[in-house]
Amino acid sequence: MLQLQKLTKRYPTGDLALSDVDLEIPMGQVLALIGPSGAGKSTLIRSINRLVEPTSGAAILDGENLTSLSAGNLRKARRRMGMIFQEYALVERLSVMENVLSGQLGYVGFWRSFLRKFPQSTINEAFRLLERVGLEHMADKRADQLSGGQRQRVGIARALIQDPKLLLVDEPTASLDPKTSRQIMRLICELCDERGLSAIINIHDVALAKMFVPRVIGLKLGKMVFDGGPNDLTPDVLTDIYGEEDWEATIEKVDDEDEETA
């Protein structure tokens, strides 16, 4: 469904952030992207929806090469790619509902969005999604009044109301506590499963990635150095990706104790 062909990004400073990344993601697959800070994980997912312009190579979504789209077609293509951010990236002074509805901006005209007159079907869908992530009673709260976990749920609802085919997820749990992190990861994976979405999840927490995803990609200095299942992540592989460290504790099977699912 998504193919990356020799995707390369060199920043104007000369730093090579991505180097010839080849990757194919089938429909409905959720994969985790791991690697040290500065390995190019964020650049990789931003090069797909062109928040970062790749220098060369191609990113092909459903047969359409995203890297060569005109501005107008790029906007249309972005509707099919929902994005979830590290620090939630909600518009803080807008209400929860407005934040969710902003996911539909690619579908409605300027005046409709300016006057907040979204179609009834969109509003129904927004309430359904808020209910699904457990925040239906928060619709008129301002986004900055929410806790971290709640904000990320709004971020998830905003990405899903786009009706995307692909989710680009950038460090969804980096600013959350361990328990909330698991709940958010579980929610993302469940929703991908329900809707048959593919997802690329950048994540620092290797143990957390292993708990939830069937495929892991390792990135190091802009190059793909690992592609396999979570059980193939041996200490040698992790040393290759991150450098020398005692990996036994990370690799240990993490108990998935009962947590309330909100």
Added chain:
Amino acid sequence: MSEASLALGRTWKRPPIISNPILRWTLIIGALVYLIAAVMTIDVNWSRVYEGLERGKKFILAFSNPNFSDRWTDIHEGMLESIVMALASTVAGIIISIPIGLGAARNIAPLPVYLICRGIIALSRALHEIIVAILLVAVFGFGPLAGFLTLSFATIGFLSKLLAEDIEDTDKSQAEAIKATGSSWLQWINFGIQPQIMPRLIGLSIYRLDINFRESAILGLVGAGGIGATLNTAFDRYEFDTAAAIIIIIIAIVMVLENTSTFIRGKLQ
């Protein structure tokens, strides 16, 4: 822990900003010498000051007995003109400032637009209100039109610059998230940027209204209409009691505006 005990008794001082002591002391002594020399060049004519004291005293005393009634029609008209001028120029200035402010923010405008908008701002800020007013009075004649145009022009420089700086300080990730949804440029501004700058835009607008009112009192001195003209006439006729009345009204209005703006800005966060 022998190292820790060795560390006992070590003194510490904050390193000076200029580390070279010769340069440091040269600068300090130089600044002092310059200050003393500068004060000594001021030529004070003490006998003139003594004469003026008498007039100053009369003026100050006039405040204990301000005369609102004799020239009330003039004061009333001038005040109204000043208020209308301040309000109209603020509104016109805001409307023009918003697009220029957007264009002058480096993070959202392409380079050519940025340079043009920054150029307009620089021009508006380079020219003081009084100079613009003198020029516009020469073009449009005496009266409030020249004052209105002057204040609108000055508002653009002030508001666009501060607005652009606020836009440049906005959180990039919030705007990026809106862009990633496939929004158009206008939607992106409306959802991603506008909520972040709205409180400051409102605060600055009220502050500018306050400034424009005070400026409108000055512009009358060069013939650009408003209460300044009435005030100038009162001084010319040595009617200090009327002048005192006008100044008291100006102070009252500025204080009301100041309190309103503080109140409204407190309400927005």
